Amino acid sequence: MHQLDRLLTIVVTATLTSAVWIVAGGTIMQQANFASGGEAPQSAANASRGVQQSDRQLAGRSVMAPARGATLVVPVVGKTAADLTDTFTQARGGGTRVHDAIDVMAAEGTPIIAAAPGRIEKLFTSKAGGLTIYVRSPDQRTIYYYAHLRNYAPGLREGQKVTAGQRLGSVGHTGNADPAGPHLHFAVLQTHPGARWSEPATAINPYPLLGGK
Numbered sequence: 001m002h003q004l005d006r007l008l009t010i011v012v013t014a015t016l017t018s019a020v021w022i023v024a025g026g027t028i029m030q031q032a033n034f035a036s037g038g039e040a041p042q043s044a045a046n047a048s049r050g051v052q053q054s055d056r057q058l059a060g061r062s063v064m065a066p067a068r069g070a071t072l073v074v075p076v077v078g079k080t081a082a083d084l085t086d087t088f089t090q091a092r093g094g095g096t097r098v099h100d101a102i103d104v105m106a107a108e109g110t111p112i113i114a115a116a117p118g119r120i121e122k123l124f125t126s127k128a129g130g131l132t133i134y135v136r137s138p139d140q141r142t143i144y145y146y147a148h149l150r151n152y153a154p155g156l157r158e159g160q161k162v163t164a165g166q167r168l169g170s171v172g173h174t175g176n177a178d179p180a181g182p183h184l185h186f187a188v189l190q191t192h193p194g195a196r197w198s199e200p201a202t203a204i205n206p207y208p209l210l211g212g213k
Contacts, residue, residue, distance in 0.1 A: 070211030073164045075146065076104045076171060076184050077111040081211030088205040100203035101145070101187035102210075108150060108182040110171040114162045115144055115186065115210070122197045123158055129185065130174025135162060140193035143201060147185035148177040 074080060083104075090099045114135060121143070122134040129147035133156075136143050150172025162168070173182045188209065189201035 070209060072115040072188075072206065072209045073113060074104070074210050075113055075115040075168075075186055076106045077113060079104055079106060081213075084207060084210060084212045086205070086207040086212055088203075088207055101147075101185050102206050104171075104184040104186060105181060106171045106183060108171060108173070111167055112146060112149060112169045112171060112184055114164055114166045114168055115206075116142075117163050118142075118144065118161070120156065120158050120160045120162060123152065123156065124197075126175060128176050130177065131169070131172065132175075133168055134197040135168075136191075136197070141191060142204075143189040143191055143197060145185075145187040145189060147187075148172055148175050148183060150174065150182075 070081060074084070084102060087099050087102050092099050116135075116137065118135040118137045120133060121136045122132075124132045124134065126132060131147075131149035131152065133146040133149065133152070134143055135146070146168060148171075149169040152169045153167040156168065171182050171184055173179045177183065177185070186206055188204040188206045190204055191199070191201040195201065
């Protein structure tokens with residue numbers, strides 16, 4: 001019995017020692033991986049913070065590219081050319097005017113992104129458009145107009161350069177948009193370098209530019 005007890009003690013001690021070394025070895029490997037440029041392990045709380053952090057970082061980097069056959073990025077996250085409807089020539093204002101834009105329907109708060117690179121020329125609030133953004137192309141000849149926003153992306157400012165796919169704000173129903181149908185009113189306006197953002201410009205149908213057929 002004395003020998004059996006002694007043998008059991010040896011086995012238990014060896015097992016515990018092995019477990020300790022396995023845990024210690026795993027910790028050392030994680031630290032070594034982090035020191036060499038790898039990612040540190042995340043707790044559930046850290047992972048949640050990481051998702052929020054990624055959403056904030058969306059405002060500062062390009063996240064999408066135009067689909068095949070398109071020259072512009074669809075400016076609402078999660079939407080593709082197949083989701084778009086060509087409303088460019090539809091009547092508005094009881095038939096008093098033409099739409100000259102397309103409406104991208106989406107849930108309230110859905111991220112809005114830049115359809116093309118440029119510089120934010122004006123952040124403006126109007127009775128019709130609500131919260132709006134005017135982005136002028138690098139060659140100064142095109143203005144991309146975004147309207148009915150719920151809010152702007154954190155830190156967005158006039159004069160700021162943006163890249164295609166960069167977060168601009170969120171879908172809303174400000175201005176004269178129907179609260180029951182939040183959407184992004186998106187227009188492409190042909191202008192010239194000397195013209196201000198508020199001057200009359202020639203509307204171009206965004207639908208084919210976004211890959212619509």
